[in-house]
Amino acid sequence: MNTAVSTDGGTRNGNARQRRMVVNAGLVLLTLFCVVIPHFVSLAAQEILVLIAIFSLLALGLNVVVGFAGLLDLGYIAFYATGAYTWGILSGAGPIKPPFAGTDFWAEWGFWIILLVVLAVNMCIGTMLGSPTLRLRGDYLAIVTLGFGEIVRIVANNLDGVTGAALGISRIPHPRIPIIGYDFGLDPVPYYYLLLLLLVAGIIVITRLDHSRIGRAWIAIREDEVAAEAMGVPTLRMKLLAFAIGATTAGVAGVVFASKSNFVSPASFDVFASFLVLCAVVLGGMGSIPGSLAGAFVIVGVPSFLQLRFPELDEYRYWTFGIILVAMMIFRPQGLIPSKRREAELALEGDPDIPAEPAA
Amino acid sequence: MPDCLTSELPFRLAGGLSTGAVYAMIALGYTLVYGVLQLINFAHSEVFMLGALGAFLTVSRLVPDGGVTSEAQGILILLAAAVPAVLLGGLAAVALERVAYRPLRRRNAPRLAYLISAIGASLFLSNSVRIWRGPNFETLPRTIQSRIVLDLGNTFFSGILPESVQRVRIQNRDIIVFLVAMAAMIAVDQFINRSRTGRGIRAVAQDSETAGLMGVNINKVITVTFIIGGLLAGAAGLLFAWSFGVTRFQIGFLPGVKAFTAAVLGGIGNIRGALLGGLLLGVFENVAAGCFGVQWRDVVAFLILVLVLLFRPTGLMGDREAT
């Protein structure tokens, strides 16, 4: 949008165009790579790809909350849980047997319907949790969301008649493609492609929001909430929107997770899972969409691949993440792949270290 | 009326006070640092954990192979263990401030950066201990036998007490933890209100910019604040490890979150409030566990936190707006 305004000489403009072409070519290559990669790796690596994809969705959503709007949500994983449980419960695998759950129709369409329903469900839950808490200032918000995250987990752990409590819900059905009747089963590859589609959709939605007045409002809130309010930004509503978008993204990831592992239990949703996603967002670059994806890859992918070769390194996983968080805040708060605005700033300062654009 | 509010109430109060005293001691550190920096030191819970670890390491070295021979020997060992526990706490707190916070302060980083840095530091510290000491609880050798010192159902005048009160049993550790928490609160309160450094802390807490202009060395004040918070957390860690006879890399997390809740409940930035908040939270939790079941204990604590922040953000004794 603001690229329409040229304030610099023609050379720089030409360079920008050239760079954009390189970036686009890189993106096409990367996408292509992501599409074909599962066919060249082992089964275990395919499972890891699915894990990375799920995490990328989570990071994408949390990036809206933390990166754009600057709201530290430490209970983010709760929305992942509500997504997973929505499908777990309504699929009929849990203690509650909804009347429609046994039908052929539900076996074919249920998953896809829930994938949409969870958007509404999580939007509601996000708004419900958000509207009282988002009035709070930053650090209070962090601890209150942490509390809410734990409450969701403990409630799931104790509502025997709804969530199956600690035993969780097992035998959650796999998705089926209606009409042609293709069953995803346990094979990781179809889940990977489904997640890839969801990721692309998420990226498009969030990029467009970022480039609208809503995105500007989020950044304004992150930068200076009082000033944003004074400039006519309805801060509470915008924060709620960010919260809700984060919640829905996590919810979608949760639905896929539940159907992939055909099992959910509260143990998957503790506070450290929230920290993990946060770490991905911070490492990649707060407010940067490619950054969150790269962060998810580094935080989940790298350790998992390493674990295939060096299982003993797992001991150091969270320890390393701790160092990463502190070091990033001190030395590189903009992350591995800084958001566009930051990048522009660095470029203007003549910083040669413009990171991670595909030069190849 | 349910039992938890009638016949069980007296002994649930007693139990809650003993739990709450530990919260109170940790909460003092949160409140102090918050007062000065307006920063929640998320890693404070790990300072507490390190205090417990320091106590464990000393006690397990000092207790002879056959166990302690007398109560006096046990007391001496505990007192000796207090030194490394408290020092480790203070040291860890200062290190935290230097490594995780000061560089951020220097470049005037946004609040979010502090929080993330704090979470990182917390993960680092607890997992360092995990890598070093392993994932399991480590058991402290016995020093002072924990025992019931006051059983209201079994004293000379028991007959005249109502039946519900007769069920109160007080252990020696309850009394010790409670007394130490009180003493710590009074000492800190006096220090802040009477000493020169304390005045500096108050000045920075009220308006750091003006305090800086008036010649207060802000960095020094902040360091001192962290040291005091760390000493208290270290002492709390010692008491905790001794009370429950164990330590582990993760013991800090839950008491840390609870203590923060206590600090908010009492009024963040308020020293007496931290004590009040800690004790109240302990009591609420314990009574609620009786009313709704033990598994809902933490939920009640978190709900209290949310409700306080929503309806009385200044806490019970605070004057500072939390929102």
Place this chain on the structure above:
Amino acid sequence: MSLLVLVMLVLAACGDGGGDADGDNGGGTEALGCDPSTLEPAALEADAEASGNGYRLAQAKPNVTIGVFGDRTGENSNIIIPSHNAMELAIEQANEAGDLPVNLVFKPLDNRNGAADTAPAIAQQFIGDDSVVAVLGGGFSGETGATGQLFSEAGLLFFSASATRPDLTDQGWDTFYRGLANDNDQGAAIIEVFEHLDCDRIAIIDDKTQYGAGLGNVASAAAEDADMDVVLDESIEPTTDYTALVDSVIAADPEALFYSGYAAQFQLVARQLREKGYEGIIASGDGSKEEPIGEKIGEQEAENVLLTCPCPDINLSDDEDAQAFVEAYEEKFDERPGIYAAEGYDVANTTIEAIRECGADGAAGVTRECVVNNVGDSEYEGITKTMSFDDNGQVETGTVSLFIIKDAVVREVGPVDAL
């Protein structure tokens, strides 16, 4: 971003390479069933590779891998490691005996804390490695529940020596077997013990793990059937300070309390209960039977604490083979066999026996399919019991034993049915 792509490529290639390298010689192994003539080169290759691992090899024997799947580093891993040790021992002994047509490779993979969400990727590592003909595990019930279907679809034996959640054998998995009694037996057994001791007012506390909650539910149901008065039936969230729980127990004042969960928390609960003057019976299940639980609770507080376990104490057995096992285990690992060690040993030996039968006509017969089938038909006489299974894969002769802590040492009382 190019950097990222590069890293991803390299790593993916590593992951892939791992799969492929194993896949190559494994592919040979699988092809064996169809065409024995293809055996030679693959087997030689495998030999060369495996000799680097320090295993003593008979010449020109092909390698087959026995996967071992469970928590080796988590906070309750003490319950799993002894069985893994025993499995390693059994495999080593089998290789030394030299009468197998193949050389066995012990391949353990760690699933930290037995987490259900990390388990599938680890399971796929076994499934994708064609040299693996059997997987012993899972250690805990949660990870087992999350991966049983995967192993079943891959036709790969999944044989647990420690996962006791009852419904694991009801999932319709074709390749899942369990070499010990499950929690249905154990939950009923603890109530039997309470009945035997004339306890009427009881409390059941579970720790909200897959295992603890499952066992707790069984015990609650059994208590109801036995017309007992369950005065407290609650759960904990793991913590250190159990004041609230202790107060609730003292308020309810049960004659006996059953804690359904793992040792890490049980030690705290038991000690804090005693310290505050609770005088009733304290009991727990196999999850708490982790040495040295008596010392952890505290000598004084642990006195007369009861434990049940579908694992008779092998150290007390007068069976000759059992004594030989205890000796060999002590020699190799410098400690007495802990919980589930004997079960792990039997599970491993049942599998080895199945492999031996498959290989009767040469190494070519050692396929995943053959191993699963032979385990299913097993009549192997183990050191704990005869390993034969019902249609669901549950071992038929599992018994639950009762233990009591005296002077901080866990002592066996005897099988619960014999009380």
Place this chain on the structure above:
Amino acid sequence: MAEALLSAGKVTKVFGGLTAVREVDLTISPGEIRGLIGPNGAGKTTFFNCITGVYKPDGGEVLLEGRRLNGLKPHKITRAGIARTFQQIRLFGEMTALENVEVGLDARHRAGAISAIFNLPAHRRDNKEGSAEGLRLLRFVGIDRYANEPARNLSYGDQRRLEIARALGTKPKLLLLDEPAAGMNPKEKEGLMELIRKIRDSEVTILLIEHDMKVVMGVCERVAVLDHGEKIAEGPPEQLQKDPRVIEAYLGRGAVEDAAGA
């Protein structure tokens, strides 16, 4: 006199036991440049905050063109037609200068999330109009060459100008400027005064808090004086310079006696 644009009546704000603003009346006519002066701590910024909704007044009322603003959220007040700058610059540092102004302009935009997600015409129109109008405003305050520069990289004086442009983006009827000349050199101050007049000429009324008397004298037709939260005088600047109450407020009682004696 035309009908009042802003009329504040008996505005009062109490913090704890301290009355920061006590029953202040202020009426501003359209097209005016009104000054608001007073010593440090006199309650000027608090009064600003009461008008803009940052604080809820404890008494009195604020009317904009007869519409009551009390109790409205700040963003609603902004949308009703009052914009402001801050005593200490509060730009969105990471955003470019143009984006800063666009945030202000967005107060007038209506396209919502759905429109943005599906890239509907309403959204495209808003964005297009936003950058064109934003650039025009930057040119208006004279910093259009830095449109793509992150706000934090701008010089101090330019940041002040950017804050004004951002506030103008909300299309205010009344613009509140909180010490805009603070920290400027004399030349920058000249430019600022020119800019303030230019803004007035574009039919935006201005209320100006300023310490620098030269600036106040230079642009304001009328000035109100606050001291200890109360309005102690109001009138043309030349008249106020001689008002003993004003001199006392600024310089203490001795100064008044000196002035009287001289």
